Amino acid sequence: MADRINRRIVLAARPDGRPKPSDFRLEQVPPPIPADGQVLLEILYLSLDPYMRGRMDDAKSYAPPVALDAVMEGGTVGRVLESRHPAHTPGDLVLSHSGWQEQAVCHGDDLRRLDPAAAPVTTALGVLGMPGFTAYSGLLTIGRPKAGETVVVAAASGPVGATVGQIARIQGARAVGIAGGPEKCALVKDEFGFDAVVDHKAPDFPERLAAACPDGIDVYFENVGGAIWDAVAPLLNTFARIPVCGLIAQYNGIPDRSADRLGRHMWDVLRKSLTVRGFIQREFADQRPAFYEAMAGWLRDGRVKYREDIVNGLENAPEALIGLLEGRNLGKLIVRVAQA
Structure with a gap:
């Protein structure tokens, strides 16, 4: 143990707009x-997710920010190296929230085998x-898609959006994805099996989205905000449901110079009887057992597919996160910290 070194990445500075490598x-x-009740983990894989950008700001939110000089947070898969907890033994593979580092100590009760x-x-x-x-x-609790309805999801090539569309189709709804660029659009249509996909980078994006949704939109799963919302809003049907999961277009604090949306949005909420509900997944923690069972079955049956984008090396995590916020990844972004 004495000759081991733990490499870790800490937050060195709070970003001003887009994060820079020097912020890490x-x-x-x-x-x-x-200590007693804890285990020592070797981190094998680190998850990179858009919410991490918000944790870099010292602003009030649903979770506290990462402190300066503290390890960047994130979900991890690790191998137990040493255990002082009766439920875990060396060699076990576990899910934890250990952050951007090669080794971590966690309480054994907080781990999922x-x-x-x-x-x-x-x-x-x-x-x-x-x-x-x-x-x-978010989709099943807030969106409540019905057979024959149209479900639209932004960032449809990402891990959340891709799953939303595939679950919508399992429920009998029509899934329309919004993605950026030909490669991502092909992934959404050909691999994830959406009924239609629209490239938000196209100059006539609003018209293309309207053509893909001839019967309007019954559920819009919001991951992006900004100009994509402007194209979606006129197509929302009466009683449409809008789970608001993320607003990645605004995460870097870049000013939105378009016309004020709030007045128009509230008018739509009133006249169309819209349901708009922001959420954080942990609010629905009691649904996790049902989720694990359902998703395992859908994966086994081939009804849900996924794509992973794996980057090698902990030292490459900052640049990978910056790329994620700019839409450079293709699928779920993961850093391989050590060989499994």
Whole structure:
């Protein structure tokens, strides 16, 4: 243990707009030592997700920000190296929230055991993890899609959006995805099986979206905001439901110079009797057992598919997160920290 070094990435500065590599710092420190009830983990995979941008700001939100000089937070898959908890033994593979580092100490009660024979362990960070559960709980609890309805989702090539569209189709609804660029649009249509996909980078994007939704939109799963919302709003049907999961177009604090949307939006809420509900997936934690069972079955039957974008090396996590916020990833973004 004495000769081991724990590499970790901490928040060095709060971003001003888009994050920069200098906002992060790679450190080498002694490895942590587990106390009674804890385990020492070797981190194998780190999840990168859009919400991390919000944690870098010192602003009031649904969760506290990452402190300066503290390890960047994030979901991880790790291997137990040392255990002082009766439920875990060395070699176990577990899901934890250990952040951007190579080794971590966690309380054994906070870990979820993973079975690599049941599904690749990386899926615990994606389709069988927080992003998949976000799609499942937000769509089914707030969106409540019915057979024959039209469900539209932005960022449809990402882990949340892709899962939303596929669950919508399982419910008998028509799934329309919004994605950026030909490669992402092809992934949404050809691999994830959406009924239609629209490229938001097209100059006539609003017209293309309207053509893809001839009967209007009954459920809009919001991941982006901004100009995409402007194209969606006129197509919303009476009693449409809008789960608001994310607003990635605004995460970097870039001023929105379009016309004020609030007045127009509230008028639509009133005259169309819209349901607009922001949510954080942990609000629906009691649904997780049902989610794990349903999603495992859909994956086994091939009814839900997923794509992973894996980056090698902890040191590459900052640049990978910056790329995620700019839409450079294709599928669920994961950093391979060590070989499984």
